[in-house]
Amino acid sequence: MARDGGAVVDILAAAAAAVLLCCFLRPATAMMVDTIRYGPPRGPYRLGAVPPVDLGNTNSCVAGYGGADGESTPMFRLCIPTSVAFTDDGATLVGEAAKNHPAAISGFKRLLGTRFDSPDVRSAAEHLPYKIVDWCTRTHIEVNAGGAAARSMYPSDVASIVIAELKARAEAHLGGEVHNAVVTVPYYFSDGPREAAMNAAAMAGLMTARITGEPPAAAVSHGLHRNKLRDGGNVLVLHVGGGTSDTTVLTYDNAVFEAIASYHDLHLGGDDFDGKLADHFTQLIKHRHGIDIAGDDLAVAKLKAQCERAKKTLTAAGHDTAQVNLHSQLANGVNVSFSGSLTRPQFEELNHDLFQRVISLVEKAMAETKRVPGFDMIDAIVLVGGSTRIPRIRELVKNYFDGKETATATSISSGAVAMAVVVEPDEAVVHGGGLLSHPMEDGYLCMGAGGRRQIGSPMDRCYHEF
Template sequence: MAMVEQKRVAAILVSTMLACCLLLDQAGAFTGGNQAPYSPSPVIAIDLGNTNSCVAGYGHGQVETMFQLCIPTWVAFPGDGSVLVGEDAMNHAAPISGFKRLLGKRRNFEREEEEVRGLMARVPYKVVGRERPLVQVKMVDGAVKNLGADEITAMVFSKLRESAEAYLGRAIQDQEAVVVTVPQQYNDPSRYSTLRAAELAGLRVTRMIDEPTAAAVAHGLHRKLRDGGSVLVLHVGGGTSDASVMTYVDGVFEFMGADQDPFLGGQDFDQRIVDHFVKQIKEKHGKDLIHQGALGRLRTACEQAKKALSSQDLAELSIVSLVDGVDFSGSLTRAEFEEMNHDLFLKVMALVEGAMRQAELDENKDLLDEIVLVGGSTMIPRIRRLVTDYFDGRKLKNVNASSVMPDQTVALGAALLGHPTANGYPCMGVDRRQWGYSTDWCFTH
């Protein structure tokens, strides 16, 4: 019976994938070969993150003026039929975040189920569903809704679309193109789920490009890197971290190795600070911060302190009436912050080591040409020092780049692909299958 069930599940999966491919084909989609190259100029580019999501592009008739707008990747359901997204959702009593990790996940695949369970242990909402994970949303009237990650992601995409339209001063037309970035480790179901989310938001995706490739494009490496040159892209985001090594061959980036941790990022660094001050408040005031509102305010202050310590040696925290009318004030030094997160920083470096080992460059580090840092947490001085030390102190150009901020890199790179005067980065085709999954999907009209 188990074998019959496995065959039935496999048949359903294959049928689903064929149906997705057929739908894309009917829409005029393709991923390379000898067909016409990618040509439409995207009006916007979207970078979906676990913590923050960004939209970028160029103002109409202003090819030298690029805009970039970011919102927290949070969604909330007040219960009156409305949906809150971004800052408004963060202030709600039961916001939902982290759902990006659920896109395309299949619970009958052991490795994917492990990641789903990892998320379930970290979020306050319930994840249900037997074959694919669904987020359970409780409404004020007691009703329960089960939503797929693509449906929730579509709400974020819609908010980003509205933000872009407000900047552009006009509605984005159905025929206008959109670039969407995705993690390199996304498999085909995750990519199709992302496409589905864009469609639900009324967006027509003409290009889906991997985040590391977009980051390399942001630094102009598709024009500057020598043929056969290599680049390490280290991404430390709010909730996930990954490292990728790519080589630039015949005009395209090909992956040589990659390593990732779906549950390592800036939120974990914040939590260490939160735990530090929760203990301090307990000892000093005898108050246990079990109230979610109080913890939320403390977490926000701790995140601000973390950011401040990237440019100064001491950060001060001050929160009026944190809990039971008690005012809180405290301080944190950079040395203390680095000590409490030392083991986590070493985990980040383990990803670098893993990617370099897969690329067979771990014993030939001098062959690596460039390093690109992505994500706000790569601005942490200690992480930058560890990266430099790993490469024996050799100062690589983009380790200390200031022209492109790490937290803006991916969205910027994706937007550059839509610049009306840009030569663009050529699409990968099926004849250039890269390490792992295809890294650049392009679609025509």
């Protein structure tokens, strides 16, 4: 009996050790924390050696200078959908190839470095089309491929696949290997998600030479650091992407953009606008044809893709009507053939409540600024993310600020880096990161007076100090 009791104790001890290993050991492919956090020794890099990487929930971009032909300008910018899929035959799809796959995984940026029991993760579980699971208190993504048993992956593991694809495309453009990167992250990322983002870059073969906030990068992309703002001037950066939205108010003091107010919504963006349209047409199909497609995932996905196209059509100047067509065979064998139209007023009415949620983020950030000593006014407004192209959102922002115009692509001044480019809202962050990656860029410092850092973290490293 005593011998049996000892065996039980041994088993329990072994189990406890396994749990400790599970919870505290990093994936074998990850680099040591200190190496990831502090990066390579600071020093000047050659032009194009440190491309910026902007990982998004919907789209991700890489940028930089140079090319296979030896040209140093203009800056290149390459973007792909933030989608990964694992096929039945064991292949891994990424970017455009994965976006429309039935098992596509996207929207995982919001899961980086999170605890499974956090409110944000619980909310995400209700929205994401794939399953997330608890693995030693950390959030994991459950992956199914073919007939194999389900396995789980860290969100940073999945993110590294996207970053590796961006790295490969940058290397193909540059005609050589790159080993370092500027990584951009949202202001609301805490140390855990920031470290997870750097870990994802490391697993993709990129050392984080500098990590910087997305709002400052967006402000830099519009040249607001180059004699466009008074000392102590304030910038509101509104980001409305495919899956998330956030508003940050920055003040420009001692050559550094610092956040003084920020609010975010992890489930508000273009995907939600598309969902509203899809719900509308699902009901319209049911009313006209007596067919409910709501339970057919393939048909719903096709309809949502059509709604996204209609949204983009109505966003473009000169288009007031868009067509939505669905031709699909449902799982029960019923054929659906539908064609309908969507006007701009209909689109705006269907998404009225969501657009108001966007402006609510602006209102909350502005209310927070009233508690900041010395704050007086917003000097510039920068719109970031593809969804800020929507005319109604731009109109609401302009009305909120009594007609104040937002920063436009044509107003960009590049200063010491001689460039005349058009920066689209969904490329503003990576474009700003590209300016910060220029080894001779001297218009914006990583640290201001007294060593203050723009995102309040020692992980913001100035690799181009001389």
